Amino acid sequence: MMPRTQYAKSDDVHIAYQVYGKGSKNLVLVPGFISQIETYWEQPNWAKWLERLGQFTKVAMFDKRGTGLSDRGVAVPDMDKRMDDIRAVMDAAGMDTAYVMGISEGGSLASVFAAYQPQRCEGLILYGAFARFESWFPTKEALEELFEYAEDNWGSGTALPLFCPETGDEPSFQEWWGKYERTGASPRDLIEIMKVNSQIDITDILPSIKAPTLVLHKTKDALIDIEGGRTLAQMIPGARLVEFSGRDHFAFMGNERDEILVEIEEFVTGAKPKPVFDRVLAAVVFTDIVDSTAIAQEFGDEQWHTRLEQHNALVREQIREFRGQEVKSLGDGFLATFDGPGRAIHCAKAIGEVVSKLGLRVRIGVHTGEVEIAANDVRGIAVNIAARIAELGDGGDIVVSRTVKDLVAGSGLDFESLGRKKLKGLSEEWHVYRAL
Structure with a gap:
């Protein structure tokens, strides 16, 4: 106030x-x-x-x-x-x-x-x-x-x-x-x-x-x-x-x-503050450039660095456009959060489109759940799930959890079932979908 x-x-x-x-x-x-x-x-x-x-x-x-x-x-x-x-x-x-x-x-x-x-x-x-x-x-x-x-x-x-x-x-x-x-x-x-x-x-x-x-x-x-x-x-x-x-x-x-x-x-x-953890519901998005190591070797260091900077600028522009919060860059990808799963998916689609013009393909994972916010990072099981879901995709894929699919019902977004998958480090299987 x-x-x-x-x-x-x-x-x-x-x-x-x-x-x-x-x-x-x-x-x-x-x-x-x-x-x-x-x-x-x-x-x-x-x-x-x-x-x-x-x-x-x-x-x-x-x-x-x-x-x-x-x-x-x-x-x-x-x-x-x-x-x-x-x-x-x-x-x-x-x-x-x-x-x-x-x-x-x-x-x-x-x-x-x-x-x-x-x-x-x-x-x-x-x-x-x-x-x-x-x-x-x-x-x-x-x-x-x-x-x-x-x-x-x-x-x-x-x-x-x-x-x-x-x-x-x-x-x-x-x-x-x-x-x-x-x-x-x-x-x-x-x-x-x-x-x-x-x-x-x-x-x-x-x-x-x-x-x-x-x-x-x-x-x-x-x-x-x-x-x-x-x-x-x-x-x-x-x-x-x-x-x-x-x-x-x-x-x-x-x-x-x-x-x-x-x-x-x-x-x-006179004292550093203790980390403040805030638990909030967020749509978590992971992006990852497919075959980045091979592409870097093909391009050479200088050209790859230029291409990566262009990629980063385009991804950040889309995150801002869809009211997301960049959490951090992951070298060849990003972790971001959104206050709604619909915006997260639309942002993911936009990222895929603009990055493809650079000759790059990204796979993106989207999950919604509670996260803990501390300083410049987010943590929690929801973050791990989004990361593991992203790993299931191929170039150009946006893979989402059933939680996300259910929350955007009626939005006009279409999905294809990929079945139940075992996610690395997690005990239960998760039903995941590809956003179309």
Whole structure:
């Protein structure tokens, strides 16, 4: 549930903020270049990530002056005024001290606050952040392209793939990002804010930061170069750098989103969280390239690597299209879950079609049952059954359990019985079918 939006007074400017969470430790979330705290909650992955943050901290987050729900049309602020805004929010939230987490461009402000207000900063967390603006926009031409986008396409969401190249082409995600742009700042305000941001260089103050510091960064971050994070970690005394895989800039996107939360929780609370197991009903899908070893030998390493990357991109695109969740890549296949068996089968059909255009054949297994979700993995007997069912197929086959067939009755999907089969590692036989 979205927290209530309130206003703190910073001099004569009203700063929109929200407070939520049940943890004993305070955490202030300093946003990136634009934000709109109510729009956060409309993106399912963002909302889930924030809710998880609130399980071990009391969170205060806000829109910086001139953006989001805070007062607009105010003069473009300098760092001093922005630091005043953090203090005003902490005071309004009843936080004498807090861990301060800066995201992206907000990392620079959080760092300056930690340096100038050490008595109020228990610890500093920097995610996808930088010391110099050049880590974000390395050339003047790159910044001019953003200005052109602001003038001609702001609010369309079409810039999202620049932030999230792995997931940013999903239509509903782009639609949300378009709204986020519109509600975060007007085109003119965005341009003026970015002109001020282009002067950011906080390298001289970094050695003065005394707060314990955790720097989190994706090594292949598509927006902020990893050297931005590495510079922060090198220049802040005692800072610890943790790098993650993935290219999407947002902390709440990608398989590493849970790992990021684990690092934050350990830093704030002093202990790694115990694995959380959630039992849910899911349609489990296993895909596997048939004869992958022989094909790799025929193609050669370079050509096979290229073909495999194309395969992976196409499979991921279909999983997203049918609202599935990629659990992990298995080298020459994928494990994914869906919230309905019908979508799982339609996705399997689509995967078979698009992958065949690469000259590859896949066999796919689908089963529905309870699974345990922990961190970035799923486990349980349902997962084992789906894997064993997949092994029964030939190239192009989608093999499903009777449970799946029964659940999609009336959907128009047709099946051919393959009889009862003994599945490796399982004591009972299973009646399986080929989806037609």
